[in-house]
């Protein structure tokens with residue numbers, strides 16, 4: 469519950485305010501003198517959301533000088549604490565001057581309950597929102613600093629959604645828990661696995677990748693566990709599997725949903741005991757491997773369909789890192805595009821708008837390919853929308869009922885150039901806003 473401190477020598481006023489506020493779920497504390505008020509503030513500090521103070525305290529003074537001194541002291545010690553002044557209507561001048569000096573508001577006695585309540589509630593809500601914002605900024609900065617201490621394998625990002633995943637990856641890297649990375653093809657799951665490896669206790673060990681989706685199912689087990697000569701048709705000599713290759717390091721199993729049931733069973737055993745046999749061999753081998761798996765399939769649905777083992781799922785999925793599709797982290801698009809251009813060419817406004825408006829079904833991999841192609845196709849140093857081979861941000865629509873240039877530039881400024889955010893504020897789709905920006909020649 470929010471708390472208001474009332475500093476007034478008149479006990480009747482403190483009681484009246486206490487009754488009024490308690491009916492509206494606001495706690496009150498009261499102090500009969502400036503000294504007592506300051507002492508309470510020093511003790512309760514952050515627990516007090518707002519102060520209501522009188523202007524005169526000694527019976528024979530009416531100058532308001534004590535109130536002014538008290539206000540200045542509160543301001544000095546608690547610069548962000550809102551203060552409402554209560555004053556006799558004959559002494560409004562002093563109060564008005566203090567509002568200019570930073571008091572939140574003043575009320576002439578006798579006050580209007582509704583107006584006082586509205587003022588107090590607004591100020592409390594504003595204070596809470598400001599504190600939450602400050603906290604969030606603080607934790608964002610801390611998170612950035614924390615990330616800078618890690619090896620991030622050249623990962624490029626700008627979007628807070630991506631940053632959350634990277635942060636979690638760095639956190640789980642230090643422990644030994646199995647991690648399942650989920651996300652669509654080309655979204656950067658392998659990059660995230662590399663970050664985990666690079667910051668783990670086995671960072672000096674090998675990083676071995678097996679894409680279970682790229683192999684026929686009969687070969688996956690041989691790839692994973694190895695095979696002795698003659699274990700299957702065509703196995704002319706003994707071969708080491710990925711588990712052996714990854715001993716002392718990390719094995720990244722991409723598209724784990726493609727592992728057939730028999731292989732799932734064996735994988736579960738290695739995860740639990742570190743032990744397995746090559747195909748066609750009875751010799752048990754022991755390894756220490758950190759397994760990171762990834763999938764773009766809905767493993768839960770596969771469990772229901774009986775094609776994925778539930779026990780294996782829970783074994784792999786102690787921590788899930790869900791990497792959003794590229795379109796779900798729009799602030800990453802342009803930084804990634806520039807990264808892939810590597811200073812060779814630049815993008816004009818139309819090209820940037822087109823990249824930002826595209827839905828990226830192939831995610832970062834698609835963006836990488838689009839930039840490579842555009843580099844080859846663009847005649848000069850500047851890539852235009854038409855060089856991208858993507859649907860160009862579409863033709864203008866009817867000109868009525870549209871936000872004008874000013875509304876758009878202001879919304880963009882408030883959104884720090886994040887078009888999706890500005891579009892939401894203007895009630896437009898991202899594409900529609902881009903069209904308008906392009907037509908009006910507005911850069912971000």
Ligand SMILES: Nc1ncnc2c1ncn2[C@@H]1O[C@H](COP(=O)(O)OP(=O)(O)OP(=O)(O)O)[C@@H](O)[C@H]1O
Pocket residue numbers: 622623624625651652653654655656657658659660722764804832833836
């Ligand atoms: N944030 C990023 N910064 C720099 N490069 C990236 C980033 N994300 C992905 N890439 C690059 O994009 C390509 C695709 O990424 P990656 O192979 O990690 O995706 P994936 O999700 O593992 O794909 P798949 O599921 O198809 O195997 C790679 O060349 C990778 O290096």
